[in-house]
Amino acid sequence: MNKHTVAIQFIVITVLALSIYSCKHKEDEYHNVIEKIEAKSKEYKGVTVSSESYFDNIELIEISEDGTSFLIPDRKNQIQSYACTECHSKPLQDMENTDLKKAHWDIEIVHANENTMNCTTCHNPENMDNLKSLTSNHIDFNASYQLCSQCHTKQFEDWKGGAHGKEIGGWAPPRASLTCVNCHNPHNPAFGTKWPARFNTQKIKERK
Ligand code: HEC
Ligand code: HEC
Ligand code: HEC
Ligand code: HEC
Secondary structure (H helix, E strand, O other): OOHHHHHHHHHHHHHHHHHHHHHOOOOOOOOOHHHHHHHHHHHHOOOOOOOHHHOOOOOEEEEEEOOEEEEEEOOOOOOOOOOHHHOOOOOHHHHHOOOOOOOOOOOOOOOOOOOOOOHHHHEOOOOOOOEEOOOOOEEOHHHOHHHHHOOOHHHHHHHHHOOOOOEOOOOOOOOEEOOHHHHOEOOEOOOOOOOOOOOOHHHHHHHO
């Protein structure tokens, strides 16, 4: 064996030893991110993330608008005076021109002005159990967002995309969103102005 081969053997052995040593990492160290993800996700086999556990006491219905499908809360079982036809069995005119007690004295429109809107802009005098569109098509009470969308296109588009309003649960599927009337009273939809709590500088001055 000449000096040259010894040197080569030495280098080869050192490189091998180093590579073996560098692989003897501690339990929590991985060669790359992919390896780490694969190793860590072994513990989660069969576990799925879902929003369903938040839906417990809410009755949900599925809607589909322009190819977007998601869940919203059912409304009909929340509306106190539904079904309307329990009383509204004859045309509205006949009911108004009698000495029946005023039924909805507590409802006043604080929304758009009377040129734009009255009760029958949204309610259907021919069949009170349904809402009605501006062109007199029926709109189900569960789909009242379609009523709002006629005039509030921007908010409707944002809502459909999940930007306006609130998801029930989280971002994990299945998607469920609150509907317009969960937050806005259709008869008085605006929220009052909320002022921020004020810091009283006068009191601070007096204390000094
Ligand atoms: C307990 C009976 C009763 C029920 C239930 C009822 N209504 Fe009425 N409603 C009346 C009577 C009576 C009138 C007519 C007298 C009046 O104007 O209050 C009336 C009037 C109305 C009017 C016309 C009000 C106006 O000022 O022109 C609308 C709109 C209306 N009802 C909508 C509804 C809707 C929508 C429902 C269901 C969600 C409903 N009502 C359920 C009894 C009822
Ligand atoms: C902008 C559209 C709009 C207008 C205008 C409007 N409503 Fe409504 N109204 C609705 C919607 C939508 C609902 C159902 C809300 C829900 O899902 O809780 C409703 C619900 C009701 C209910 C049932 C409330 C309950 O909890 O029992 C009554 C009664 C009613 N409206 C009467 C009237 C009367 C009377 C007028 C006129 C003074 C009127 N509405 C004007 C959209 C409208
Ligand atoms: C026929 C058209 C029409 C329909 C249907 C309608 N709105 Fe409106 N809405 C208006 C107008 C007009 C205003 C007042 C203009 C404004 O303040 O921007 C208004 C005002 C509002 C406001 C207050 C806006 C603000 O800037 O303070 C809210 C919130 C609102 N509507 C929600 C709804 C909801 C929810 C529905 C469905 C239940 C609905 N609207 C149905 C026309 C409509
Ligand atoms: C989770 C509750 C929630 C839902 C659901 C919701 N909104 Fe709103 N909306 C709000 C809040 C909060 C504001 C802001 C009020 C403010 O700034 O004073 C708002 C504001 C608005 C305004 C006033 C203009 C603006 O953008 O500030 C309109 C109009 C409106 N919403 C319509 C709708 C319609 C139509 C739907 C259904 C398609 C809807 N909202 C669903 C909570 C909601």
